[in-house]
Amino acid sequence: MPEATDADGLTVGQVSTRLDVTVRALHHWDEIGLARPSLRTAAGYRLYTAGDLERLHRIVVYRDIGLGLDRIRAILEDSTADVPGALRAQRAQVAEWIDRLQQLSAGLDRMIDAHERGLLLTIEQQAAICGPQWNPDSPAQARQRYGDTTQWRQYAERSASRGPEEWQAIADAVADLDRALGDAMDAGVTPGSPEANQLVERHREVFASYFPLTRQMQVCLGRTYEADPGFAAHYDGIRPGLATWFRRIIDASARAHSIDPDTATWQ
Structure with missing residues (x-):
């Protein structure tokens, strides 16, 4: 002393x-x-x-x-x-704090990895969920392209808490939407119709698994789906011309919400 x-x-x-x-x-x-x-x-x-x-x-x-x-x-x-008893009780509480801090540390590690890598899955898990056509370099390319954006941060926060099962559910939802888009185009669903607008809303809901999607941002995505060779090949591989049809139903829905597709920006 x-x-x-x-x-x-x-x-x-x-x-x-x-x-x-x-x-x-x-x-x-x-x-x-x-x-x-x-x-x-x-x-x-x-x-x-x-x-x-x-x-x-x-x-x-x-x-x-x-x-x-x-x-x-x-x-x-x-x-x-009872000093020893009080100290033992405090030691038990400290042990609980340590456990919570260790859990917090592990969560922070996953958050850091998610911000740096995007998808916290092994290459094998990615291929099993996304199929043999999946490019394992896609997460790194997305990080390089979008890593400084608000949307990437939102995506990383969601990714940090997801395991293979959650990503499989998202992949299934995307695949179901793709099939529904192809079926709707085959059925002659026209842009601006209730059926088409419902599909546009469904797309926004599914896409929200990655980050919140405004209608203006959705219009920008529609343009990308049609103009980007990779996206266009994906949608046109489902149905020939689907990329353009998808962009058209997004534009029509936007107009119904007083958004001009020709001037819409990523906001």
């Missing part, structure tokens, strides 16, 4: 430095009677004795392991207090 270096004791400032406790905390403990300095100088300054320092040291130790001030007072002032 720390002891006073001279017979007159130590000032509040000296104790603050020695025990690494704020002066404010020492004043508070003095005010509530938890740890009061025993001496006073002729000028009215209060000094802490060696015995005071011993009590303060115990307070600091108990406080640092998480005990509240009322519990600390009871331990210090009640000679019958």
Whole structure:
């Protein structure tokens, strides 16, 4: 235990430095009677004795392991207090904190990986979910292209909490939508019709698995589906001309919501 270096004791400032406790905390403990300095100088300054320092040291130790001030007072002032029992209970609580912190650390690791990689699946898992045509370089290419955007951050936050089962459910929903689009085109569904508008809404709902999609953003995606060779090949592989038809039903739905597809921007 720390002891006073001279017979007159130590000032509040000296104790603050020695025990690494704020002066404010020492004043508070003095005010509530938890740890009061025993001496006073002729000028009215209060000094802490060696015995005071011993009590303060115990307070600091108990406080640092998480005990509240009322519990600390009871331990210090009640000679019958079960100190080992109180410490064991506190140790159990600390163990719970450590477990929660470890879980938080693991979650942060996944969040970091998701922001850097996008898809937290092995190459084998990606191929099993997306099919043999899946390009394992796609997540890295997407990160390079979109990594500085708000949408990538939103996508990463969703990705961090997903495992293979969740991604499989999303892939199934996308595949079901693709089939429904092809069937609707075969059935002669026209842009602007209730059936077409329902498919456009379904697309926004499915796409929200990646990040929230506004109608204006959906119009921009429709243009990309038609103009980008990779997307166009995907949709036209389902039905010839599906990429253009899909863009047209998105545009028609946008007009119904007072959005001009020709001037729509990514917002």
